[in-house]
Amino acid sequence: MNIDDVNSGIKKNRRRKRLGRGPGSGHGKTSGRGHKGAGSRAGYSVHPSFEGGRMPMVRRIPKRGFNNRWARTIFTLNVSNLDKLFVDGAEVSIEVLRERQLMPSRFEFFKVLGDGELTKKLKVSAHRFSKSAAEKIKQAGGEVVEVPGPAPVVKPSKAKSAKSS
Secondary structure (H helix, E strand, O other), X not given: OOHXXXXXXXXXXXXXXXXXXOHHHOOOOOXXXXXXXXXXXXXXXXXXXXXXXXXXXXXXOOOOOOOXXXXXXXXXXXXXXXXXXXXXOOEXXXXXXXXXXXXXXXXXXXXXXXXXOOOOOOEEEEOEEOHXXXXXXXXXXXXEEEOOOOXXXXXXXXXXXXXXX
């Protein structure tokens, strides 16, 4: 075999298999479904994790931990990162971080954490601050501005029916 023969005969898009078009096609009569049984019938479907009756992989593998699907997504940034990313006297807000593409597109809260040192005077706006982060920002001569987070979803109370009187 030569190196230029490696990709010979490979086509980008494979043609659709035409079933039930006579014995000459190689897929006539039963159309690859075999004889009798549920698989040969119209409307047959099988669960994607079904493995022919043996214990499925999904049930064989042990489960560990817990993933809270209702947990709040919080974007965190340390004081040391703010020190590296911003100049003295700058204003740090969600909009500025988004413009500079320093935060993910989806999150519910932005929290500033107190890891590292801050040497610059910054005005920081965030949903939440750790105690140490707020202290360090104030010590450096900066300002801490707490922005309100997303409003909680309030379900409407069930009104009393008019027929009760």
